Amino acid sequence: MVALSDRSGELARAALAPASRSGRLSRAIVAMLGVLVLGGIAAYGYQLVNGLGVTGLNDDVFWGLYEVDIVTLIGFSYGGALVSAILRLTGASWRGPITRIAEATALTTLVVGAVFPIIHLGHPERVWRVATALQINSPITWDMLAIITYLIATVILFGLPVVADMGRLRGEPGLPGWKQRLFARGSFGWVGAEEQQRVLNRSLTALAIVIIPLAVMVHTVLAYAFSLTSRPGWHSTIFGPYFVVAAIYSGVAVVIIVSAAYRRAYHLEHWIPERAVINLGYLMAALGVLYGYLLFTEVTTEGYVGGEASEKLLYALLLDRWSLLFWVFVVGGLVVPLTIIAFKRTRTTTGVTVAACLVAGALLLKRFLMFVPPLTQPLISGDIGAYTPSWVELMVTVAAIAAIPLLLIALFKVIPVLSVTEIEEIAVSRGEAI
Amino acid sequence: MTENARSNGGPSGHVGIGLFDRATTVVPAQDIRCPLPDPASREISRRQFLHTIGAAGALVALKASGVQRILASEDLDAIAAGTLDIATDHQWVMVFDLRRCDGCRDCIKGCQKEHFLPKEVEWIKVYDLVDAQGLEYSMPVLCMECENAPCVRVCPARATYYQPDGVIVVDQSICIGCRMCMAACPYDVRVFNWDRQPQPPVPPEHRGTRPEFTAPQRKGTVGKCAMCVHRLRLGEFPACVEACTMDAIYVGDLVEDVMSNGKETFMLSQYLRANDAFRYRAELGTAPRVYYVAGHGQDLDF
Numbered sequence: 001m002v003a004l005s006d007r008s009g010e011l012a013r014a015a016l017a018p019a020s021r022s023g024r025l026s027r028a029i030v031a032m033l034g035v036l037v038l039g040g041i042a043a044y045g046y047q048l049v050n051g052l053g054v055t056g057l058n059d060d061v062f063w064g065l066y067e068v069d070i071v072t073l074i075g076f077s078y079g080g081a082l083v084s085a086i087l088r089l090t091g092a093s094w095r096g097p098i099t100r101i102a103e104a105t106a107l108t109t110l111v112v113g114a115v116f117p118i119i120h121l122g123h124p125e126r127v128w129r130v131a132t133a134l135q136i137n138s139p140i141t142w143d144m145l146a147i148i149t150y151l152i153a154t155v156i157l158f159g160l161p162v163v164a165d166m167g168r169l170r171g172e173p174g175l176p177g178w179k180q181r182l183f184a185r186g187s188f189g190w191v192g193a194e195e196q197q198r199v200l201n202r203s204l205t206a207l208a209i210v211i212i213p214l215a216v217m218v219h220t221v222l223a224y225a226f227s228l229t230s231r232p233g234w235h236s237t238i239f240g241p242y243f244v245v246a247a248i249y250s251g252v253a254v255v256i257i258v259s260a261a262y263r264r265a266y267h268l269e270h271w272i273p274e275r276a277v278i279n280l281g282y283l284m285a286a287l288g289v290l291y292g293y294l295l296f297t298e299v300t301t302e303g304y305v306g307g308e309a310s311e312k313l314l315y316a317l318l319l320d321r322w323s324l325l326f327w328v329f330v331v332g333g334l335v336v337p338l339t340i341i342a343f344k345r346t347r348t349t350t351g352v353t354v355a356a357c358l359v360a361g362a363l364l365l366k367r368f369l370m371f372v373p374p375l376t377q378p379l380i381s382g383d384i385g386a387y388t389p390s391w392v393e394l395m396v397t398v399a400a401i402a403a404i405p406l407l408l409i410a411l412f413k414v415i416p417v418l419s420v421t422e423i424e425e426i427a428v429s430r431g432e433a434i
Numbered sequence: 435m436t437e438n439a440r441s442n443g444g445p446s447g448h449v450g451i452g453l454f455d456r457a458t459t460v461v462p463a464q465d466i467r468c469p470l471p472d473p474a475s476r477e478i479s480r481r482q483f484l485h486t487i488g489a490a491g492a493l494v495a496l497k498a499s500g501v502q503r504i505l506a507s508e509d510l511d512a513i514a515a516g517t518l519d520i521a522t523d524h525q526w527v528m529v530f531d532l533r534r535c536d537g538c539r540d541c542i543k544g545c546q547k548e549h550f551l552p553k554e555v556e557w558i559k560v561y562d563l564v565d566a567q568g569l570e571y572s573m574p575v576l577c578m579e580c581e582n583a584p585c586v587r588v589c590p591a592r593a594t595y596y597q598p599d600g601v602i603v604v605d606q607s608i609c610i611g612c613r614m615c616m617a618a619c620p621y622d623v624r625v626f627n628w629d630r631q632p633q634p635p636v637p638p639e640h641r642g643t644r645p646e647f648t649a650p651q652r653k654g655t656v657g658k659c660a661m662c663v664h665r666l667r668l669g670e671f672p673a674c675v676e677a678c679t680m681d682a683i684y685v686g687d688l689v690e691d692v693m694s695n696g697k698e699t700f701m702l703s704q705y706l707r708a709n710d711a712f713r714y715r716a717e718l719g720t721a722p723r724v725y726y727v728a729g730h731g732q733d734l735d736f
Contacts, residue, residue, distance in 0.1 A: 051628070051629050051653045051654050052611065052626070052628060052654060053628040053629050053630045053653075057626075057628070058628065059616075059625050059626060059628075062613045062616050062617070062626055063613060063617065120612070121610050121611050121612055121654075122609070122610065122611015122612075122613070122626065122627075122653075122654030122655055122656075123609065123610050123611045123654045123655065124610075126591065126608070126609075126610045126611075127610060129590075129591040129592075129593075129608060129610055130590045130591060130610065133590060133591045133592040135589060135590050135591070135592050137587045137588065138587070138588045138589060138590040138614065139588060139614065140588070140590035140612055140614050141590045144590070225614065225617070226617070228588070228618075229584070229617045229618045229620075230584070230618075230620040230718055231617065231620075234617075378622075379620065379621070379622040380561050380575060380621070380622060381561045381562070381563055382561065
């Protein structure tokens with residue numbers, strides 16, 4: 001028992017490490033991210049004043065990088081929700097050290113992604129009309145409803161275990177006074193009693209059950225904004241599942257990246273074992289295979305009897321105008337990451353992290369290839385449309401990507417990076433020392 | 435049905451409601467297959483048409499006692515037979531005679547002038563196409579005023595909606611600029627006001643944001659053709675109809691079963707049947723209210 005409490009103390013210190021230490025490097029990183037985010041906010045201000053004319057969008061390609069951002073960022077958030085929820089429901093014991101990081105990633109990517117449905121509007125100040133009009137036939141209304149519901153569920157999924165951790169850690173020595181007061185208040189009287197544990201576990205299980213279909217719904221209705229039109233390349237029954245699988249695939253990748261980053265930066269190797277990272281890699285690989293299969297069946301079905309419009313689009317995508325980007329995706333987003341995870345020699349924390357970075361980037365590119373090329377094909381006749389994102393769109397997008405680590409850093413300055421109570425509980429239930 | 439009407443030449447004689455005279459007297463189908471423009475008749479026909487649409491109100495008052503419903507262009511038989519219950523003054527349609535269109539794009543210019551649109555913004559577009567025989571032809575495309583419009587269905591702000599006369603309008607004081615309607619439209623006729631080029635100056639008497647007529651166009655919203663209902667209401671022809679030097683564009687009214695290009699006036703249902711009129715991409719189920727008469731044998735639903 002003495003040993004256990006010793007290790008407990010170490011665990012608590014490790015969980016609070018990002019909150020207590022901040023070196024020169026981390027301050028430099030925060031400053032850089034802050035500059036990028038401020039740049040994006042300034043660029044958006046410029047867009048607010050001058051209108052969407054400052055983007056590269058036009059009447060052919062009227063949706064572009066902002067819509068890519070919506071789907072990609074909200075897609076990222078699904079990985080965190082899934083890792084936390086599915087691993088909890090299946091009782092995977094290796095989830096312990098990564099649930100907090102997964103839930104925090106889900107929350108931050110979703111918060112940033114949820115801003116983009118407003119950023120992409122011509123009149124963002126009128127967005128409230130979606131609520132008052134309540135046009136239940138519109139995919140945009142479904143998007144807004146689904147995203148808000150999902151956001152609420154994600155906040156609760158993130159928040160509940162934090163309450164327990166605050167109760168567990170509030171007496172921790174070395175905690176600054178303001179944090180002691182915050183933890184005392186945020187713990188809502190948590191003392192780790194059996195009844196409290198039971199209520200928490202039941203709530204988390206219920207939430208895990210709810211959040212999986214909720215996330216499926218979010219990505220399906222995001223897909224519906226495209227597939228419920230009569231446009232070749234968009235109008236496809238595969239789009240719903242396609243979006244869902246892409247979301248989990250890229251989302252697990254982002255959880256891997258964040259886990260690996262915190263593992264490395266704060267020497268959490270003992271608490272986040274290589275096994276957890278590699279298991280996430282296996283999960284990502286399985287989803288990659290599934291995504292590759294969906295891509296294959298989409299191309300085959302459309303290409304074999306898709307009709308003239310599909311044929312032209314596929315030709316442009318696979319062999320002509322967009323072929324370089326398309327094959328970069330296939331190689332960089334599927335072949336290379338799957339190969340890295342397939343071989344034992346490359347299946348290390350570093351290897352899996354490299355694969356995850358490739359997947360996250362490639363899936364952003366894939367969304368671009370899903371949305372933009374179909375719009376450049378003329379519906380009736382005429383010239384091929386063109387679209388190059390403007391500096392405003394690029395700055396806003398870079399700012400959004402920078403905002404994710406910035407928010408995570410800020411979050412883990414206050415909240416423990418490891419779910420202490422969950423790690424301890426899993427250890428106890430397995431009869432192991434932590 | 436078309437076959438039938440053509441083989442027996444269609445009904446001939448007066449329509450029977452007493453509002454039409456010479457020009458709307460139905461002539462045998464063969465004779466109206468390709469009517470020649472007659473500049474001398476322009477003013478007379480024009481007055482007849484305007485007289486016709488003006489008198490429709492009285493007609494509606496008589497007929498309105500029945501079922502309240504929006505007249506559908508699917509009901510051409512009932513329109514011709516005069517057995518349809520209607521509750522609106524007008525149900526506007528347009529007819530393009532592609533045999534006459536030479537692709538000069540005067541309609542675009544007329545539209546842009548009327549709506550104070552910059553040169554890049556086209557509410558009516560002209561596509562130069564090639565038919566199955568390799569022959570070139572031009573096809574103007576404007577808002578089809580679909581009775582089952584995808585754009586209206588997807589608007590999350592209810593900023594675009596049907597007027598009682600069947601015309602779809604955008605209220606630019608409500609539009610949030612999400613462009614979902616542009617994605618949904620199978621005809622690519624909605625344009626976004628990116629406002630990259632300066633708009634032509636709008637005289638004060640035309641300024642204002644009304645669902646039917648907004649000038650200048652509001653930045654960050656979607657604009658589209660509304661069949662110039664602001665002109666129709668005053669008894670004037672749509673700007674593109676007036677601008678067309680080939681007399682290829684007709685505006686019609688399902689309620690009165692009449693169509694005119696300002697020079698010739700025909701009985702709408704008769705003309706559409708006799709000339710094998712088709713609706714563009716009607717297989718999508720949009721029930722468009724714009725009809726085309728094919729020129730020289732191109733595919734009817736490419």
